[in-house]
Structures are given as C-alpha cells and as structure tokens.
Amino acid sequence: MKPMRIAFLAALLASCASVSKIESGAQNIGERMQVTLEGAWNHVSVPGMGPAQVWTMEGLPVDQLLVYAGIKNDELVHAPQSGGARKDFAFRSGMQPDEIVAMFEGTLTRDGSQFRLLKLEPAAFGGEKGFRFEYSIVRRRDNAVLSGVGFGAVSKGELFALLYHAPRLAFFPRHQPRVEQIARSAKLKT
C-alpha cells in the first residue's frame, strides 16, 4: 500500500501546486530583498516546498531559479522531508561562503545527483560583500547535465541567495544573462 499512498500524496501535491506570473519591474521578496526584473518569470508554489521561492522560465523539469530571502540562523534551506533518517541542511549565521556553498551542494544532491563546484569568487550582492559561484549538476533521475550559477550574501545574520540551474547546452546559456541581471539588481534593506 505504501507506493499507492506515495502516488496519492504526489497527485495531491500536484493538485495543490500553483503557478503565477511575476511581472517585469521591481519585486519585493520577503521583508528585506528587492530585485528588478527585465522580463516576466513564472513563480511555482507548492505547499511545504521549503523556504526558497521557485521561479522558472521553461517549467520546473527544465530550469529553476531558487530565491532565498532572509533565511535565519538554524533555518533549513530545504523542505523538511527526511523523517529523521537523514540529517538536514540548515543555515548558520556565522557561515563562510565555502560553507554556504557546501550547504547548497548538500541540499541539491539529496536525491543522489552529483554537484561540482567550478568557481567561487568574491562578488557584491544586494549592496553587501558577498560571493558568486558556478557549478554543474548531473541530475540523478535522468542523467541530465545542468549548469548553474549562484550569488549570495549574509546580511544582519540572514542569508540572501539566488541559485539558477538549467540544462547546459541550450537553456542555461539562454537564461543566464537574465539571472545575472537580476543578481546585479538585488538590493537588501538595512
């Protein structure tokens, strides 16, 4: 009966998912972050999905932009789903960039996918001293190779970050400039 229950829950969750359009222009995310979009995005909402907003241009199986705005000390960066069998990944306000990237890496590979850090460098984000990183992911479920780019900063003990990944050959190069523009436009309220 367990697979039936899982299928039922999956169907239930799918029925609860909603997609809304995020228009061009200034958008407030959470209480302290604002970005300016030069084109519309789709915002996918699923109850219990976790603290990040999930945006997409092509649809979730293809690409996703994860928007973390104001993650607090000890807050999980993914939906709690392990049932105690596995350790969760939580943000700590004293984390350094390499530790934050390692935390995201752990989160993105919980399904057995592979993550490879390609570059980590200092970069301003939201007017704060932050970091930028590039990565690749081999997705477990379909062997797809994704390229990714991330931006982040810790401000007043809270984490603000953007992570975008998409299949490397067509979709990532198509949308990376939009994501870089969003990252450059980010402002954090002090």
Added chain:
Amino acid sequence: MKRRAFLAAGCAGCAAIGLARAQGTWEMPARFARPEAASEEGGLWSLMDREETKLRRSPFALRDAKLKAYVQDVACRLAGAHCADVRVHLVRTPLFNASMAPNGMMQVWTGLMLRVDNEAQLAAVLGHEIGHYLQRHSVERLRDAKSRSAFGQFIGMFGLVGAIGQVGMLAGMFAYGREHEREADAIGVALMRKAGYDAAEASRVWQNLRLEQKERPDGGYANPLFATHPPAEERMQALAELAQAAPGGVANETAWREHVKPYLHDWLAEEVKRGQHEESIALFTRQLARSPEAAEYLWARGEVLRLRAVGGDLDLALADYLNAVSAGGAPAETHRGLGFIYRARGNAAEAKASFQRYLEAAPQAPDFAMIKSYLEELRT
C-alpha cells in the same frame, strides 16, 4: 497461531538449507539460458538490457579499466561458471550499495568501496548479490511485486540510474524478503569460502555499517537493514556462525587498498559533501584505526568537524588538520581548512601562511579567487 507456526517452520527450513549451503553441500546451478522474450522473465531481461545500455553511457559510471577489471575478477572468483554472465559496473554514488539484475548486470557503488576494508569484505557483498542471482530471487520478487502493483519499487531494487526515487545509505540492497536475504547470506558465505576468502569478514561488513547507522538522527532504525529485515544483530550472528564452521581464508587488504588508493581522495570528498556528519565521523574514525592513508582520513574528518562546528569541533578539526600535515601527504585542502580556522580566530599570520600554502599547492582550485581575496584582506 497456525500461520506463525508455519512461518517458523519455514524459517527453520531456510536456516537448515542455508547451513547446508555454507557447509558445501549446496550446488551451484548451471548457467542460465536467456528466457523467451515473450515470457515474463524475458521481458524483465529486456528491460534490464536497456537499463544497462543507459548505465554504460551514464555520467555516473566510473570508467577505470583497471579497477573495474579487479572488481570483475573478484566477482568471477565467486560466480564460478557464471562468470561470463556477470558484468560489473562501477557507479559514482557515495552510498553503500551493490545490486545484481537478473540479466547479469551488477552495480557496485563507490560508497560501498569506500566502506569495505579489504577484498574479502567486497566479496561478502558481491557474493550475497550473486546468491540472489543464482537463486533467481528477482523473478519471484517480480511476480510478488506485480501482484501488489509495486513494479516501480521492484525496479528500484536494481539501483537503476533513472529509477531511483529514494536514495538511502542502503538503497536497493535489502529489498528482498527476509528468507531470501538469509538464503543469499548463506550462499554468499559459501561462495566466499570456495573462492578462498575469510568468511568472517562478512559479519564485519555489517558490524562496521552498524557503527555508522547508529550515529544517524534516528539511530538507524528507519533503515530496512535494521528494521524490517533480519535484525542486524541476528544477521551478524548468523554470518559469524556460518564463518566459524570453516575458518581460514584470505582478506587481501593490501591488494584492496592499492587498487582503491587513486580514488580515495575523491570518494572521501564525496562522503564529506553528503553532509551526514555523524555517520562520516564514525566511518573516518574507524578507518583511521587501520588505514595507512592517515593523512587523507585526518583531512576528511577535519573537514566534517569544521563544517559541523558544534561545541569543540573546531579544536578537533584543527588537531586533525595539523596531524594530517605531520603525517605527510596531506591533501592541499588541509591548508585551506587550517586557514579558515585561523582566520576565524583572528590568527592572521597563521591564516595567511596556510592560505598561501593552499594556493601554491592547488593553483587550479575552483575557489582560488575567494581564497586570494582572504589573503589580501589579511594583508591589510
């Protein structure tokens, strides 16, 4: 009560069969002919053939001819006349798992290879999987799964690249029923003995895993190995008793360590990245007690402690990093770890020296620019 009595009698029968197998009276079946394509089993073989084609092209496949040939040789020593039908595939996934599909496709995951101490322990796991294959347990399981509309779950047993819904430490290894597991354990021990391995190592595989599993947030009891299947203690005891019936044999620890040495650093790094800190610390601490590759394990444990950073973890991490450097052959990342801790503690001189050593040792590191920025910050 009747059902219980029936089950008890069945279990006793299985145990007796298992003991007979372990004592050498069990006979290996002849090689299997390919089933008719239109048959139930033939359909399963075709599905597995297609999955094997995908696996060969998969980015998760570890394509090292030497290591693959070595593991294939261990499988062949166990499989005897069935050797020609067993095709080993090494898969880059930091979880303890091996599986064998009915068409002869055998997967061995890197997380398993990181955790076994010697060739005999690898043989114990492969022998167990070959035991399932020789007894054609998967065919029985297929019929059972079909009757319960659980085909997807059944396919997941073979750890297929595209079919894993839930990946756990022991993803597909214990998906068979209790009797099948006991039978495969007993056959595995018999095959180990026949191939000249010390069968006592089979019990040690599960003892070692139990050490890690106990450190999980749930104490390991949500895992099938330690919950619904033969209880770990019972299983370890049964394997130890089977081994005692005919002691002796080789473990081939030196040969094993030589073959996996080129990959040790990568596998340790992947284990660190799993973020399951307590399990990883238990694994590295156990390996430190017996492995000659002390610097690698000290670095890996230092990394986990630094990333966990609870209580006195940073002091322990610092000690591990320093001991790794003293041991000689420490990975470049050891100096980066030292730099992070010194920097966090305001020890600028030591932080600068450590970061400088890291950049010199790893000029192609992906975080070169980040570390360089720390160096510049420390100089001002």
